[in-house]
Amino acid sequence: MTEQGRPGQREQFLDGAVQHVLRDGIGTLSLRPVAAALGTSDRMLLYYFGSRDALLTAILDRVGAILMSGLTTSQPQGRVQPDRLLAAMWTLAADPVSEPILRLYLEILGLASARREPFASAAAQVGAEWLGWAQNRVDVEPECRKDTAAGVLAVFDGLLMMRYGIGADESDGAARWAVRHAAGEKGGS
Template sequence: MTTPQRNSPRQKELLEAAYVYALHSGISELSLRPLAEAIGSSPRVLLYLFGSKDGLIRALLARARADELDQIEVLADLRAADEGTTSVARRLWRWLSDDARRGLVALWVESYARSIMEPDGPWGGFARETVNDWLELLAAGRPAEQHGTKAAEAECTLVLAVLRGALLDLLATGDVARTTAAVNLQLDLLDGARPHREGLSP
């Protein structure tokens, strides 16, 4: 293993190119030679810049998470004060289900699964970090006095599970209309049940 040459302009340039490649080709079966050929580099240069294949994968996962966090920041800026978890979820689903994001969300799902299956590998921690990121965004839509309550935590977890399940379906079938209808149905049901649910003790 070589010592990675961090933060050099060439490393940043190749990381962006490798990220575009991963969005189209995936990351779990990443091979250095085809990647290097596709982005105009060589396996030796990639190993020099990132230290190892695992180092490159970690850099790509960090790059994917940076995109995720940027979107969370955008959604947080757009939300109205105390607009509610389901309103945030609807906006989040519109973003996730956009055809332009298909490569990105496929990469997230792929990395999420590998993180669970190989917790000690370069993917380690990605799934947990992603769950925490989205739960934090969903919780931010609630009134401050509800933050940290068991009822709020349960609702955010349920909404995230609905979005994640619909996203897997969407990636498998490409059926935006059906999955969107299912998401909206579940969120409508949550909205209708809220008065009773909000009465739950923390």
């Protein structure tokens, strides 16, 4: 949709809506609470976005971009061994600033697992972007990059679920274990 109304207003509404879902979640998003949080009406959101689904898609696109930006800026440059990639990704997870976005990411994955749209499409898009990014970062033989990258992402997602479900101490211990095993070390702790 082209910008109508006040210049920049759609972008301001989108920024505010992203902050709203980072604070309150996205699974039960409806226009009235978002509009109230933004100090506007649901009709104004419809004017700028066209529909609830269009607003939701714009939010999911923005969240995906934020996730990729966080991953990209927090990582070492060039190709790295899988254990170093996982360790660097886990550093991002331990950053309190990243917590709301990573919690929202897990919520989106949960909604996607129930085949709810547009969450399933957004999760597939973000997953494909992360996989491509990880494939370009992991330092293994070219024929092993896709599987290795997928493995690193699977471990990261599992560690996130553990962090927000069980606790930081347990997930940090599991991350240390996973990094050691990805590096080829043995041992239980």
